[in-house]
Amino acid sequence: MQLLLVEDNQTLGQAVEIGLSQRQFMVTWVRTGAAAISNFNRQEYDVAILDLGLPDIDGERVLQSIRKKGVDIPILVLTARDQTSDVIHLLDAGADDFMTKPFDVNELAARLRALLRRRSGYASAKIECGPVAIDTSSREAFVNGREITLSRKEYELLQLFVMQPMKVHPRDKIEALLSSDTHVVESNALEVHVHNLRKKLGQRELIETIRGVGYRLRCKD
Amino acid sequence: MQLLLVEDNQTLGQAVEIGLSQRQFMVTWVRTGAAAISNFNRQEYDVAILDLGLPDIDGERVLQSIRKKGVDIPILVLTARDQTSDVIHLLDAGADDFMTKPFDVNELAARLRALLRRRSGYASAKIECGPVAIDTSSREAFVNGREITLSRKEYELLQLFVMQPMKVHPRDKIEALLSSDTHVVESNALEVHVHNLRKKLGQRELIETIRGVGYRLRCKD
């Protein structure tokens, strides 16, 4: 399995290279966005890992650039912990999955295999989390296999939760995601959206309130 | 059943090869457009799968080239996620069916069998989806077996929907399909076409509105 790793940090890159090599991946490691683009053009990889915090080019640029050129291999994006609100935009820009640093190499390998499985046509783009599931390609949401209809903001909210289950999402991060660039929310819009989403999910406890901080999605019992 | 698979990606190709072999297809797998053309010339296949994203030659070229040479076996085309607007042009160029990646191998096999059935004269080129059906060769449309008369754009819209039922088609993708290369639509033409199509279909709910995203055709109840 050919894998392209785009990562500027020496320590992290080395760890990933070693870890994935031991797990049957053939890793090609480049350290700059420029090198990434020229490597993608050669189109000989099955999957790629792209760190957003590159020194020379914005990682999102790289992503858009290679997608525009028709490269359609699965790409997993690495982000720093505090860039999670960008996640939705990244997925729209063509990322297939993402992980926040620091991460576990076992999970990384598992996610890569999942991406490859999905790509080969055996599975859909469904992401599950306990009774909740979303299909990022069709924007459908399910509870216990039954489809529920969500508004745009409700879906974006749920997508954020499902993408990082059990993670506590701070209120300001969620608000940044929900509000457009022009319009700043200075009311309790977030709470109302959470309330409506909870109602549609059926089980209120699925979205847990962390008082003074934010919310998180519970998946396990 | 002899099948020619034209696919450059190792992972995807292998998945298809294995999946179809298990389903009684004899798969010959080539990885380049050049190899595809020379293999097609030998004319010993019953059906073919052609990936558009080939490294050496444009897939559409391959398609036109082999059709020009009189090869008339059914060809199913594989396209990337965001090329769905090319679909109609592909069908015009000689493709018999298409699927977007990623896909389900079961569906792939079903479609291939449908193509072969049609070819052997037992069935027409009808594609069904609940009460709706279209005949891609005669460009006729039916609701509950009764024929309805559609304008060109209405038919193309319905064909897009029927080809990928239950998939949410983003507005911009549909607009790209409906508008010619020269003329850009900057009005609500799309909505008007959807409205007229709905009226002719009789049942408004068949075409579902996904607010802020696009439309989709519902087939199941």
Add this chain to the structure above:
DNA sequence: GGTTTTCTTAAATATTTCTTAAGATAAATT
């Protein structure tokens, strides 16, 4: 060239979704 059909545009209407605000409830603090 004239007729007919289809397509686009635009404005009026309808619908859904979002935001706001205010009172109710619950948790933390004193």
Add this chain to the structure above:
DNA sequence: AATTTATCTTAAGAAATATTTAAGAAAACC
């Protein structure tokens, strides 16, 4: 227990989005 603070709930008005209608422009047909 009373007070403060944060969150939940509800409902109504505002904003965004979609539908419908109709008329003129463009294309297709004869």
